[in-house]
Amino acid sequence: MESVIDRRKQKNRNNERIFHAALADLIKRKGTKLTPDLEREAQEIFSLYHPTLISFDFAIKFLLRDKSCYDIVENFISNLLTAAGYKKIKIVTILDPESNKEHRHAKRSVIDIVVEDTDGNRYLIEIDKYHNNLLFHKSLFNTSRSVVDSIGSGEKYGKIQKVFHISIAYFPLGESALYHGTTEIKALDTNEVLIYNLKKGENEQYNAAAIFPTYFFVSIPSFNDIISSEIDEWLYVLKHQEVLPTFTSPIMPKLEERINYLKMSKTARNEYIRHQIHNASFENSLEVAMERGKAEGIKLGEMKGIAKGRVEGMAKGRAELAQREREIVENMLKAGMTKEQIELITNLKGRKLASLIRGIRKSTFN
Numbered sequence: 001m002e003s004v005i006d007r008r009k010q011k012n013r014n015n016e017r018i019f020h021a022a023l024a025d026l027i028k029r030k031g032t033k034l035t036p037d038l039e040r041e042a043q044e045i046f047s048l049y050h051p052t053l054i055s056f057d058f059a060i061k062f063l064l065r066d067k068s069c070y071d072i073v074e075n076f077i078s079n080l081l082t083a084a085g086y087k088k089i090k091i092v093t094i095l096d097p098e099s100n101k102e103h104r105h106a107k108r109s110v111i112d113i114v115v116e117d118t119d120g121n122r123y124l125i126e127i128d129k130y131h132n133n134l135l136f137h138k139s140l141f142n143t144s145r146s147v148v149d150s151i152g153s154g155e156k157y158g159k160i161q162k163v164f165h166i167s168i169a170y171f172p173l174g175e176s177a178l179y180h181g182t183t184e185i186k187a188l189d190t191n192e193v194l195i196y197n198l199k200k201g202e203n204e205q206y207n208a209a210a211i212f213p214t215y216f217f218v219s220i221p222s223f224n225d226i227i228s229s230e231i232d233e234w235l236y237v238l239k240h241q242e243v244l245p246t247f248t249s250p251i252m253p254k255l256e257e258r259i260n261y262l263k264m265s266k267t268a269r270n271e272y273i274r275h276q277i278h279n280a281s282f283e284n285s286l287e288v289a290m291e292r293g294k295a296e297g298i299k300l301g302e303m304k305g306i307a308k309g310r311v312e313g314m315a316k317g318r319a320e321l322a323q324r325e326r327e328i329v330e331n332m333l334k335a336g337m338t339k340e341q342i343e344l345i346t347n348l349k350g351r352k353l354a355s356l357i358r359g360i361r362k363s364t365f366n
Helices: 004-030 036-049 056-063 067-083 135-149 230-240 252-264 266-282 285-292 302-312 314-334 339-346 350-365
Strands: 089-095 111-117 122-130 163-169 178-182 197-200 204-207 214-219
Touching (some): 056 122, 056 252, 067 089, 067 178, 067 230, 089 122, 314 350, 339 350
Parallel strands (some): 122 163, 163 214
Antiparallel strands (some): 089 111, 178 214
């Protein structure tokens, strides 16, 4: 039987999705420039839906501002790496993912970190978040750009650092919550994995064939809430933004304290809203609204209907738009949205919206 806590969590998740969709629609109407007017309306939307869930990509950037919180991020990355057989790490330095001004509008990882494992090997860790299905393409782009940016002009290729790319996906990818992949070079006849050792210092060697990027894909909604290891505790936190009393990882009490601060702080809340405005602007607000709002029927295809109407005639265009509006409102009603929520997101108001709702309900009961 569904508990009160479960229902509250589901309501928070629904509110978060509606908030993102409404914000994307707001930016589509107002433009992407962060103006006081845009921020005020975003604050109103936030207050209406008051999502208490703070997205992990925002939380991790917030934590990395304070060196005393590095151990939290190190614990997450280490648990993810060790789950795939790699060593634990410590943060060496935080890089600005937009420091290369030539490409600052193209490459936008959430964070780039230089880390060192327990054997003294240094790697570049990228963490990024995704709300649409182009995550594999963007992951490849970002790792490729990181490889190019890791060495200066004229430097030897041996200076290239291995990249670990961690993708946080806010939608299902498959049946599992965790995926890991890397490039292995194998013999065609024997399937032998190639190990090609090169010298590193006086008495050390390293496998040059292991230089290719390694990818982790974390699908937050796909986690089944079954906890049997520390990485499972992290997956639970990513999904629910909550630390359970039964968690055994020593870092969890400190993480819980920081999460609670992010939820309560007015400063953090205001910065979170600006963070989400930035994300919605960058990711193409209309596409993101369509991707995130399918279940709620967020204004899909209105622009396409208008464009088609211009070609085929204004009369046909108006008819198609009216039909599309009806479908959108009907989907939103099925998703359990109120009239006020529908009005805020679709911009349909007054008699027109009331007439649509009456017609839909009448046809439903007939």
